[in-house]
Amino acid sequence: MIRFNDSVRDRFIRYTTYDTMSDGNACGKKRPTTDGQEELLLLLKKELEELGLETYYGEEKVVMGVLKGNTEGTTIGFMAHVDTADDCNGNNVKAKVWSNYDGGEINLEDGVTLDPSNDRDLLLYRGKEIITSDGTSLLGSDDKAGVAIIMEAVKYLVEHPEVKRPTIEVYFTPDEETGSGMDMFPYDRIKSQCCYTVDGEAEGEVEIECFNAATVDILLKGVSIHLGSARGVMVNAVTMASHIVTALPQAESPEATDGRYGYYCPLTLSGTATEARLSVFIRDFDKEKFEHRIESVKKIVSAVEALYGGEIKADVSVSYHNMAEANKKNPGAIEAVYVASKELGLPIREEIIRGGTDGARLAETGVSCPNLYTGGHNLHSLKEWIAVEAMSNSVNLCLGIINYWSKR
Numbered sequence: 292m293i294r295f296n297d298s299v300r301d302r303f304i305r306y307t308t309y310d311t312m313s314d315g316n317a318c319g320k321k322r323p324t325t326d327g328q329e330e331l332l333l334l335l336k337k338e339l340e341e342l343g344l345e346t347y348y349g350e351e352k353v354v355m356g357v358l359k360g361n362t363e364g365t366t367i368g369f370m371a372h373v374d375t376a377d378d379c380n381g382n383n384v385k386a387k388v389w390s391n392y393d394g395g396e397i398n399l400e401d402g403v404t405l406d407p408s409n410d411r412d413l414l415l416y417r418g419k420e421i422i423t424s425d426g427t428s429l430l431g432s433d434d435k436a437g438v439a440i441i442m443e444a445v446k447y448l449v450e451h452p453e454v455k456r457p458t459i460e461v462y463f464t465p466d467e468e469t470g471s472g473m474d475m476f477p478y479d480r481i482k483s484q485c486c487y488t489v490d491g492e493a494e495g496e497v498e499i500e501c502f503n504a505a506t507v508d509i510l511l512k513g514v515s516i517h518l519g520s521a522r523g524v525m526v527n528a529v530t531m532a533s534h535i536v537t538a539l540p541q542a543e544s545p546e547a548t549d550g551r552y553g554y555y556c557p558l559t560l561s562g563t564a565t566e567a568r569l570s571v572f573i574r575d576f577d578k579e580k581f582e583h584r585i586e587s588v589k590k591i592v593s594a595v596e597a598l599y600g601g602e603i604k605a606d607v608s609v610s611y612h613n614m615a616e617a618n619k620k621n622p623g624a625i626e627a628v629y630v631a632s633k634e635l636g637l638p639i640r641e642e643i644i645r646g647g648t649d650g651a652r653l654a655e656t657g658v659s660c661p662n663l664y665t666g667g668h669n670l671h672s673l674k675e676w677i678a679v680e681a682m683s684n685s686v687n688l689c690l691g692i693i694n695y696w697s698k699r
């Protein structure tokens with residue numbers, strides 16, 4: 292195993308200094324939604340060019356780099372996103388390195404404490420190196436760690452031309468956290484049959500399944516009249532909307548489910564008696580159940596419409612599908628992960644994502660997109676941390692996967 296600890300740590304910390312928190316409110320108006328993302332994208336483009344890769348950066352605002360292979364073999368890709376979440380402050384990040392972590396509490400600013408008694412994975416890295424923020428922001432391992440890991444793997448291959456490799460494509464995308472990252476993507480340029488996202492969490496985890504996801508946007512129109520003479524005439528859009536919400540099975544909500552269970556989630560509700568809007572998220576791993584859930588919401592909507600006599604319109608938009616189907620069509624995609632980790636002596640375990648990745652969108656075009664770990668923990672929070680050794684192991688895993696595909 293090659294030790295990338297120092298180089299991947301320094302590279303990651305350098306990337307964390309870019310203010311790349313994305314802004315959901317700017318989706319559709321500005322791409323990337325924040326300027327810092329473009330700054331980092333341009334830096335990555337420059338770094339790839341300095342390493343001798345051909346690059347592309349167009350109106351999609353996705354950096355693409357191609358490292359020509361030195362052997363036949365299947366072209367594969369690696370992908371990571373440059374933006375960070377806005378669940379807590381994500382800008383002005385000051386990374387703190389805890390070398391030789393002693394296994395105790397880590398105290399950051401503003402009373403933020405990492406406590407191994409309820410954050411057990413910390414103990415896996417006793418005596419090793421851990422990175423946190425200073426407690427006033429998230430750290431940004433989601434997904435700058437993925438960016439750093441991919442860059443280190445590419446740099447190694449450039450510096451070691453004797454190592455056999457197929458042609459490698461790398462993609463750095465903006466706005467993953469806003470869900471709009473893949474709205475524009477240079478889909479026609481991609482040659483890879485599988486494209487690994489490096490956007491996971493704990494060391495050893497590889498994710499090959501995600502939710503099928505849809506949103507039902509419901510517009511409810513009531514009939515308004517002076518409340519004094521409303522009897523038998525008024526139709527209240529707020530009442531209709533709340534009836535729909537209470538008709539959704541409460542045991543099948545995100546707060547009541549885990550594992551492979553899907554859910555309904557009323558997420559936004561606004562309006563007046565005259566007009567109201569309600570959006571319902573639908574998630575399920577199983578495609579049939581997913582479609583059944585969409586039909587159920589439509590049935591509830593038409594029942595409420597008939598009951599109250601208002602007018603209700605329900606628009607369904609599918610956000611992404613479970614990438615398991617694309618991964619199954621190309622079994623090599625996941626086999627490569629197992630073969631590589633076995634050769635490296637690294638443990639690996641399959642996990643399912645109760646969410647989606649950019650890979651899920653790419654998988655819809657038939658490209659297999661397993662999601663590899665970065666080593667990050669407590670993502671999107673002030674308590675985010677990452678183990679340097681896990682990042683180094685992830686670089687090795689990427690190189691092992693490349694080795695697998697160089698022979699096929």
Ligand SMILES: [Zn+2]
Nearest residue numbers: 433434467490
């Ligand atoms: Zn991510």
